[in-house]
Amino acid sequence: MIEGVFRTALIATLPISELRGAIPYGVLVEKLPWLLAIVVSGVANLIPFFVIMTIAPHLEILLNKNPYFKKKWLKLLESARKRFLPYRKFGKWGILFFVGIPLPFTGVWTGSLACWLLGFSIKESLAHILGGVAMATVIVAIATKLGGQLL
DSSP, rough: OHHHHHHHHHHHSSTHHHHHHHHHHIIIIIIIOOOHHHHHHHHHHTHHHHHHHHHHHHHHHHHTSSSSHHHHHHHHHHHHHHHHHHHHHHHHHHHHHHSSSOOOTSSSHHHHHHHHHTTTHHHHHHHHHHHHHHHHHHHHHHHHHHHHHOO
Protein backbone atom coordinates (compact mmCIF):
# COMPACT_ATOMS: atom_id res chain seq x y z
CA MET A 1 0.00 0.00 0.00
CA ILE A 2 2.84 2.43 0.77
CA GLU A 3 4.11 2.06 -2.81
CA GLY A 4 0.64 2.98 -4.06
CA VAL A 5 0.64 6.07 -1.86
CA PHE A 6 4.00 7.15 -3.28
CA ARG A 7 2.90 6.51 -6.87
CA THR A 8 -0.29 8.48 -6.27
CA ALA A 9 1.70 11.36 -4.75
CA LEU A 10 4.10 11.33 -7.71
CA ILE A 11 1.22 11.54 -10.19
CA ALA A 12 -0.21 14.48 -8.22
CA THR A 13 3.05 16.42 -8.61
CA LEU A 14 3.32 15.93 -12.38
CA PRO A 15 2.34 18.94 -14.50
CA ILE A 16 0.04 17.04 -16.87
CA SER A 17 -1.91 14.85 -14.47
CA GLU A 18 -1.81 16.67 -11.11
CA LEU A 19 -4.65 15.62 -8.82
CA ARG A 20 -6.96 15.17 -11.80
CA GLY A 21 -5.06 11.99 -12.53
CA ALA A 22 -3.88 11.16 -9.02
CA ILE A 23 -7.25 10.76 -7.30
CA PRO A 24 -8.71 8.36 -9.89
CA TYR A 25 -5.41 6.50 -10.03
CA GLY A 26 -5.16 6.17 -6.26
CA VAL A 27 -8.75 5.02 -5.82
CA LEU A 28 -9.34 2.93 -8.94
CA VAL A 29 -5.89 1.49 -9.68
CA GLU A 30 -4.10 1.40 -6.33
CA LYS A 31 -7.35 0.70 -4.42
CA LEU A 32 -6.42 3.24 -1.74
CA PRO A 33 -9.11 4.32 0.72
CA TRP A 34 -10.94 7.41 -0.56
CA LEU A 35 -9.78 9.76 2.15
CA LEU A 36 -6.16 8.66 1.85
CA ALA A 37 -6.14 9.10 -1.94
CA ILE A 38 -7.72 12.54 -1.62
CA VAL A 39 -5.37 13.78 1.13
CA VAL A 40 -2.22 12.40 -0.53
CA SER A 41 -3.22 13.86 -3.90
CA GLY A 42 -4.12 17.26 -2.47
CA VAL A 43 -0.99 17.64 -0.36
CA ALA A 44 1.36 16.36 -3.07
CA ASN A 45 -0.33 18.64 -5.60
CA LEU A 46 0.83 21.66 -3.56
CA ILE A 47 4.53 20.78 -3.85
CA PRO A 48 4.92 22.44 -7.29
CA PHE A 49 3.49 25.69 -5.89
CA PHE A 50 6.29 26.01 -3.37
CA VAL A 51 8.93 24.91 -5.88
CA ILE A 52 7.82 27.41 -8.54
CA MET A 53 7.28 30.33 -6.18
CA THR A 54 10.64 29.74 -4.46
CA ILE A 55 12.86 28.89 -7.42
CA ALA A 56 11.45 31.15 -10.17
CA PRO A 57 12.81 34.44 -8.74
CA HIS A 58 16.27 32.92 -8.29
CA LEU A 59 16.17 31.44 -11.79
CA GLU A 60 15.27 34.83 -13.19
CA ILE A 61 18.24 36.46 -11.44
CA LEU A 62 20.57 33.74 -12.70
CA LEU A 63 19.35 33.98 -16.29
CA ASN A 64 19.56 37.78 -16.28
CA LYS A 65 23.31 37.58 -15.59
CA ASN A 66 24.03 36.12 -19.04
CA PRO A 67 23.29 38.49 -21.97
CA TYR A 68 22.24 35.65 -24.31
CA PHE A 69 19.90 34.01 -21.82
CA LYS A 70 18.67 37.39 -20.58
CA LYS A 71 17.42 38.31 -24.06
CA LYS A 72 15.69 34.94 -24.54
CA TRP A 73 14.34 34.93 -20.99
CA LEU A 74 12.88 38.44 -21.24
CA LYS A 75 11.20 37.56 -24.53
CA LEU A 76 9.70 34.42 -22.99
CA LEU A 77 8.57 36.30 -19.87
CA GLU A 78 6.96 39.06 -21.90
CA SER A 79 5.04 36.51 -23.97
CA ALA A 80 3.90 34.61 -20.88
CA ARG A 81 2.89 37.77 -19.01
CA LYS A 82 0.78 38.88 -21.98
CA ARG A 83 -1.05 35.55 -21.87
CA PHE A 84 -1.81 35.87 -18.16
CA LEU A 85 -2.58 39.61 -18.21
CA PRO A 86 -6.34 39.15 -18.80
CA TYR A 87 -6.49 37.17 -15.55
CA ARG A 88 -4.96 40.04 -13.56
CA LYS A 89 -8.31 41.86 -13.48
CA PHE A 90 -9.76 38.93 -11.56
CA GLY A 91 -6.84 39.06 -9.14
CA LYS A 92 -6.18 36.18 -6.84
CA TRP A 93 -9.83 35.07 -7.07
CA GLY A 94 -9.19 34.40 -10.74
CA ILE A 95 -6.31 32.15 -9.69
CA LEU A 96 -8.61 30.26 -7.31
CA PHE A 97 -11.08 29.44 -10.08
CA PHE A 98 -8.32 28.88 -12.64
CA VAL A 99 -6.77 26.21 -10.41
CA GLY A 100 -10.11 24.93 -9.09
CA ILE A 101 -11.74 24.01 -12.38
CA PRO A 102 -10.11 20.73 -13.39
CA LEU A 103 -9.38 21.27 -17.06
CA PRO A 104 -6.12 20.58 -18.88
CA PHE A 105 -3.39 23.13 -18.09
CA THR A 106 -5.38 24.87 -15.34
CA GLY A 107 -3.83 23.31 -12.26
CA VAL A 108 -1.30 24.24 -9.63
CA TRP A 109 1.64 24.32 -12.04
CA THR A 110 0.05 26.88 -14.34
CA GLY A 111 -1.66 28.76 -11.51
CA SER A 112 1.62 29.10 -9.60
CA LEU A 113 3.41 30.27 -12.71
CA ALA A 114 0.63 32.83 -13.26
CA CYS A 115 0.96 34.04 -9.65
CA TRP A 116 4.67 34.53 -10.07
CA LEU A 117 4.36 36.21 -13.48
CA LEU A 118 1.67 38.55 -12.17
CA GLY A 119 3.85 39.49 -9.20
CA PHE A 120 1.79 37.92 -6.42
CA SER A 121 3.79 36.91 -3.34
CA ILE A 122 3.78 33.40 -1.90
CA LYS A 123 1.74 34.64 1.04
CA GLU A 124 -0.81 36.36 -1.25
CA SER A 125 -1.11 33.34 -3.52
CA LEU A 126 -1.17 30.45 -1.07
CA ALA A 127 -4.76 30.79 0.16
CA HIS A 128 -6.12 31.03 -3.37
CA ILE A 129 -4.04 28.13 -4.65
CA LEU A 130 -5.18 26.09 -1.62
CA GLY A 131 -8.79 27.02 -2.33
CA GLY A 132 -8.39 26.03 -5.96
CA VAL A 133 -6.85 22.69 -4.99
CA ALA A 134 -9.72 22.07 -2.56
CA MET A 135 -12.29 22.90 -5.24
CA ALA A 136 -10.59 20.69 -7.85
CA THR A 137 -10.27 17.89 -5.29
CA VAL A 138 -14.01 17.89 -4.60
CA ILE A 139 -14.88 17.98 -8.31
CA VAL A 140 -12.44 15.20 -9.22
CA ALA A 141 -13.46 13.06 -6.23
CA ILE A 142 -17.14 13.31 -7.20
CA ALA A 143 -16.36 12.58 -10.86
CA THR A 144 -14.23 9.60 -9.83
CA LYS A 145 -16.95 8.26 -7.55
CA LEU A 146 -19.59 8.59 -10.26
CA GLY A 147 -17.27 7.26 -12.97
CA GLY A 148 -16.12 4.38 -10.76
CA GLN A 149 -19.72 3.29 -10.29
CA LEU A 150 -20.10 3.00 -14.06
CA LEU A 151 -17.16 0.62 -14.34
